[in-house]
Amino acid sequence: MPFHFERKPSLVAYVTSGDPDLATTREVILAAIAAGSSVIELGVPFSDPLADGPVIQRASERALKHGTSLDQVLKLAAEIREQSQSVGLIIFTYLNPMLQMGLEKFCKIARLAGVDGVLVTDLPVEEAAPYLAEMRKNELAPIFLAAPTSTDDRLKRIAKVSSGFVYAVSRTGVTGARKQLPEDAQTLVRRLRKYTKLPIAVGFGISTPDQFAAVGGYADAAVVGSAIVDIIERSPGKEAQSVGEFVKRLLANKP
Amino acid sequence: MATAKITSAPNKHSSTAPKSVPGRFGVYGGRYVPETLMAALEELECEYDKAKRDPKYQKRLDLLLRTYAGRPTPLFFARRLTEKLGGAKIYLKREDLLHTGAHKINNCLGQALLVERMGKHRVIAETGAGQHGVATATVCALLGFECVVYMGTEDMRRQELNVFRMRLLGTEVRGVDSGSRTLKDAINEAMRDWVTNVRTTHYLLGSVLGAHPYPTMVRDFHRVIGREARAQILKAEGKLPTAIIACVGGGSNSIGIFYDFIKDKKVQLIGVEAGGRGDQLGDHAARFRGGSPGVLQGTYSYVLQDRAGQIATTHSVSAGLDYPSIGPEHAMLKDLGRAEYIPASDQEALEATTLLARTEGIIPALESAHAVAEVTKRAPKMKKSEIVLVNVSGRGDKDIGIMREHLKIEG
Numbered sequence: 251m252p253f254h255f256e257r258k259p260s261l262v263a264y265v266t267s268g269d270p271d272l273a274t275t276r277e278v279i280l281a282a283i284a285a286g287s288s289v290i291e292l293g294v295p296f297s298d299p300l301a302d303g304p305v306i307q308r309a310s311e312r313a314l315k316h317g318t319s320l321d322q323v324l325k326l327a328a329e330i331r332e333q334s335q336s337v338g339l340i341i342f343t344y345l346n347p348m349l350q351m352g353l354e355k356f357c358k359i360a361r362l363a364g365v366d367g368v369l370v371t372d373l374p375v376e377e378a379a380p381y382l383a384e385m386r387k388n389e390l391a392p393i394f395l396a397a398p399t400s401t402d403d404r405l406k407r408i409a410k411v412s413s414g415f416v417y418a419v420s421r422t423g424v425t426g427a428r429k430q431l432p433e434d435a436q437t438l439v440r441r442l443r444k445y446t447k448l449p450i451a452v453g454f455g456i457s458t459p460d461q462f463a464a465v466g467g468y469a470d471a472a473v474v475g476s477a478i479v480d481i482i483e484r485s486p487g488k489e490a491q492s493v494g495e496f497v498k499r500l501l502a503n504k505p
Numbered sequence: 506m507a508t509a510k511i512t513s514a515p516n517k518h519s520s521t522a523p524k525s526v527p528g529r530f531g532v533y534g535g536r537y538v539p540e541t542l543m544a545a546l547e548e549l550e551c552e553y554d555k556a557k558r559d560p561k562y563q564k565r566l567d568l569l570l571r572t573y574a575g576r577p578t579p580l581f582f583a584r585r586l587t588e589k590l591g592g593a594k595i596y597l598k599r600e601d602l603l604h605t606g607a608h609k610i611n612n613c614l615g616q617a618l619l620v621e622r623m624g625k626h627r628v629i630a631e632t633g634a635g636q637h638g639v640a641t642a643t644v645c646a647l648l649g650f651e652c653v654v655y656m657g658t659e660d661m662r663r664q665e666l667n668v669f670r671m672r673l674l675g676t677e678v679r680g681v682d683s684g685s686r687t688l689k690d691a692i693n694e695a696m697r698d699w700v701t702n703v704r705t706t707h708y709l710l711g712s713v714l715g716a717h718p719y720p721t722m723v724r725d726f727h728r729v730i731g732r733e734a735r736a737q738i739l740k741a742e743g744k745l746p747t748a749i750i751a752c753v754g755g756g757s758n759s760i761g762i763f764y765d766f767i768k769d770k771k772v773q774l775i776g777v778e779a780g781g782r783g784d785q786l787g788d789h790a791a792r793f794r795g796g797s798p799g800v801l802q803g804t805y806s807y808v809l810q811d812r813a814g815q816i817a818t819t820h821s822v823s824a825g826l827d828y829p830s831i832g833p834e835h836a837m838l839k840d841l842g843r844a845e846y847i848p849a850s851d852q853e854a855l856e857a858t859t860l861l862a863r864t865e866g867i868i869p870a871l872e873s874a875h876a877v878a879e880v881t882k883r884a885p886k887m888k889k890s891e892i893v894l895v896n897v898s899g900r901g902d903k904d905i906g907i908m909r910e911h912l913k914i915e916g
Contacts, residue, residue, distance in 0.1 A: 297815040298689065298801065300696040301539045307683065319813040345537055345800045350814030372537045372800065397541035399703060404543060422541050423701040 253289060253338040253366065253391075253414050255449045259466040260288035261500060262451050264342060264475030265493075266309035267292050268318025269482060272326055274489050278482060279330055281494035286501045288471065289338035289451075290330065291369070294323050296344040301371045303426030305476040308483065320347045320356070324363050331364030338414075340367045340393060357384040367391035367414040375407045382411060395419050396442055398434040409446035416446055417473065420454045426476045428455035431464065439469050459503035474500065528717025531840060533833035536716040537800045538696075545703045550718040552623050557725075566618055573647070574610045575603050576729065580737035580894075585864040586880075593747060593887035595880060598734045598762060598896045601869065607899030608727060608758045609640035609711060615726035617644035620707045627651045627706040631695040633660055633688030633754065634825035634872060635667025636899055637711030642676035652676040655694040659686035660824045667903050685818040688754075688828045692802050712755025713832035716803030720833050727761025734894060735765050742892055748773040748883065751896035752875040753846065754790070754825045756832035758898035767843060775883075776835060777875040779821030780848030786811070790819040791848040792831045793839055799830075806833040822851035822907060823871035825899075849878035855911050857881055858901060870899035871907065 254260070263282045267275050279290050295313035299306060320343065327339055341360060348356050348370065360368065368390055373381060375394060385392045391414030396405055399422060409416065420435035421428070435452050442450055452465045453473030457480075465472035478493055485492035527550070528534050536546060556562040570576040579602065583595040600608040620628060628650045632638030638654040645652035654671055658680040661668050671678050684690040692714075699708040713720040713727075738746055749766060751759035753776035766772045781789030789795065792807040799808035801816055809817040809829040821827040838844035849857075854871055857878035862868045869877055873896070880895050887893065901908065 297684070298693050300693045300802065301700065303697075311683075314815060317813075321813075346808070346810070346816070347814035349799060350810070350812065371539055372803070374536065374538065374540055374543050377535050377537055395540040397539070397543075399541050399544045401544055401547075404540075408540070419541060422703055424697045 253449065254336065255288060255415070255470040257288070257501070259462065259469060260471040261286065261497065262289040262291060262453070262471050262473040263287040263478055263497065264291040264293055264473060265482070266295055266306055266313055266479055267323040267326055268295055268313030268316065269309040269479065270312055271316065272318065272322055276326060276329060277490035278493045280333055281490040282478070282497050283334050283337050285494045285497035287337065287497055289340060291340045291342040291473070291475070292323055292327055294320050294341060294343035294347055296347060299344065301424055303424040303476060305480050305483070306425050309479045320351055324359050324365070327360070327365050328363035338367070339365050340369055341365055342369045343371070345370050345373050353381055353384045357388040357390055360390060361388040365390065367393045369393040369395070369417060371395070375411055378411065393417055396438060398422055398438050402441065405442055406445050409442065409448070412446065412448060415449040415451050415471065416442060418442055418450050418452045418469065420452050420456070423454065425454055427457035427480070431455055431461055436468050459500050462500045463503045528721060530720070530834040530837035533804070533806050533836040534717060534720055535805050536803065537805065538716045538803045539700060541700050542703060542716070546716055546718070548623065549619070552619055553718055553722050556619055556622060562618060562622070566615055569614050570611065570729065573604060574614060577733045578602050580734055580741065582741070583865050586861065587884070589864055590881060590884040592884040592889065593891040593893045594889070595884055596738060596741070596746070596892060596894045597867070598730060598894060600730060600758060601867070601873065601897045601900035605636070605640045605643050606902065607636040607640065607870065608730060608761060609637045610643065611729060611761070612711065612723050612726040612757065613637070613640040613644040613709060616707070616709045617648050617650070620650060620709070621648060623707065625705060625707045627702065628709050629653045629655065629695050629698050629706055630709045630711060631655050631688065631691035632711065633691065633827060634823065634870065635660065635664040635671070635903060636825060636870070638676070638678070639667050639670045639674070641709050641711070642671040642674035645676065646674045653698065654678050655681050655691040655698070657681050657686035657688060657690050660688065660691070663907055664824055664903055665906065687819070687824065689802070689816065696802065712757040713760050713834060714755040714802065714804060714830065720804065723757055724760045724764060724834060727757050728764045730758065730761040730896065731763060731765035734762055738892065738894060744892070745769055745772050746892040746894040747887060748775055748893045749896070750775045750777060750876045750879050750883070750893060752777045752826060752872045752898060753831060753835060754828050754872060756835045758896055760832060760834055762896045763844060774838065774844035775879060776844055776846040777879045778846055778848045779823060779826035779875060780850040780853070781820040782851055786817045788820050789848065790821045790827050790829065792829065793846040794848055796829070798836070801830045804830070804833050806830050806836040822854060822911070823875065825870070825872040826875060847879060849875040853878040855908070858908060859912060867897065868901035869897050870901050871904045873898045
């Protein structure tokens, strides 16, 4: 799978597609790639983002105000792929928009667009069989969340069906910045290592260069989402430039 | 062809989900939540399975239902309403007489005793009309739990009385300002709290919605409605009713009264949805009129949504019916043709409220008034020898403000 986590930690950058509009999202992503992001998570806005904190909720609302759809996000993915062959591209979505498009159609289009993997926030492993079948048919990597509350049995099942990498949720809670990363994250990565050789990315709550660098001590990558979305919200007119600078700051801090 | 695409989705799921899978109702139901909540749902399922088989738990629940909540509730023959409509004999199942004023207490007592067993001390809940919020606040006061209820600010405005009741009971009511500021948004916020505090907190979900085991467990706690009603009607009339009518928001009171009659194939089961103020998406909450299968808030069922899978806003004069999805078991009963679902409009519900108040001296909740509205249409067309049973799921005190606003009552 084309996820290259050469640097420790590598950066997985999340953006809500269509916030404030698709053209800006495209510029933001290209800036994040130029600044050294290894993987881009293209967030699909959803009307009821129950796993997200206020920052991404607001971004989703802004994106939905002008009707950003999964179709458009997949088109955006294809445009990004044309610009960068090496970056990892992931669609990050809630299940319903994907279900309404149809799993089969979604996976086919995603593959043609050059998408590498998909993460569905509200699709746990036991409900994933039909999705996994379509994903495999199209050589897409299904990426699952592992949580601090996941039992060992669940971690085993998650490791078994994942490919690409596993996304370890740093703490119980919704997305969004936190002052401190709890012990939870490191413990979870250690538990998860027993069951998988795949790279592990840690996400939820990482917003500062120090927090980012610290993840390199025990995991392969760190996901930064709300912090980037927050910068987009606060930098009207110079979103791409601000995100590019932020990504550089994150990656400049050598662990 | 949007419909074709949508209907293909459940089949894909069903291919790997045999009917025996717990939490599945045909192709509907399931458990679609973030991984962080999965262990808690597994724990809850396991604890509920154990409690079901534990005579001590059952005994304690039965005692509370009798001595605290006020079960059994009467089945009342509505003589004047029957005469006025001139058709079938109408019986009312009086869930409105329960402590806290609605059927919701059945489920709250059941879940609260589970909370004790799991050793948790903090309870959260969502509420639309405030009836589930009040029932949750009540059981938390009874058992000494910390309680937080999430409620859309639009619902807080229109169900102000219940907001005060919850606060009086020692519960913290947190207003939710996102989306349409109603029940759906309150559930999102409750889920966000739960995903954050899952280790110490139980989510006392108030309807047959959400991820497994909620739709099954909440139904089981409300089955007592139908079980009693079946015995009561047999005692009173020596035969089963032709039809049972109940309103359907998430669908807890309706599944509760339907469930023990499902095997009685000749008994028609009729669920009444909120027809709101019109047929346009956004003007009603009739999921079986304008909805299609999809996943919302943990379960696969009928959902009011646009073609891209974004959830639609809803409208109903009744906060308790104002929700874009419906319990997955209802979706199955609808597809099987075992139950029938019909909308009643805001206006019809308001008229039915006045009618029941003036013929029987019973002021129903606006939710339950939707069921009464349907009986006014149906009973006149039925034979006098037939019986129709209406679930009066709650009383109307909480809606007095809305009724005053809409009903032009002199004096």
